[in-house]
Amino acid sequence: MSDDYLPGIYQQFLERFPEVAEAQGNLARTIRERNPFDDRTDRLIKLAIAVGAEAEGAVRSNVRKALQHGASLDEVRAVALAAVTTCGFPAAIAALGWIEEVATAP
Structure with missing residues (x-):
């Protein structure tokens, strides 16, 4: 998914809080890797x-x-x-x- 496709509010979040976005992304990946679906x-x-x-x-x-x-x-x-x-x-x-x-x- 390109950055153009991301909603503006999410792009602003990524720019303003990159460390929080990275931590949230890591948590999401960990959960996704653990689920059986x-x-x-x-x-x-x-x-x-x-x-x-x-x-x-x-x-x-x-x-x-x-x-x-x-x-x-x-x-x-x-x-x-x-x-x-x-x-x-x-x-x-x-x-x-x-x-x-x-x-x-x-």
């Missing part, structure tokens, strides 16, 4: 967590990454739909909106 499944799980947390940036990021790792748009949408009964209708609808915006972005 393939990249596609890992991203769908992270997407589900982000939907439940109503974390817009994390939803958008994990939608992009899930699609890059072979998840279908239907699978990504299914994660948001599953949130209706566990996280509530508003969280699911918000996530579906963010998913569609990512899916239709140039």
Whole structure:
């Protein structure tokens, strides 16, 4: 992923707090290396967590990454739909909106 693809706020974080970004990146790598899931499944799980947390940036990021790792748009949408009964209708609808915006972005 090129730096042009990264959201501006994340680029600012990298520039302003490089040591924190490096530490966070190391932690993320350690966790990823320890989990038993393939990249596609890992991203769908992270997407589900982000939907439940109503974390817009994390939803958008994990939608992009899930699609890059072979998840279908239907699978990504299914994660948001599953949130209706566990996280509530508003969280699911918000996530579906963010998913569609990512899916239709140039």
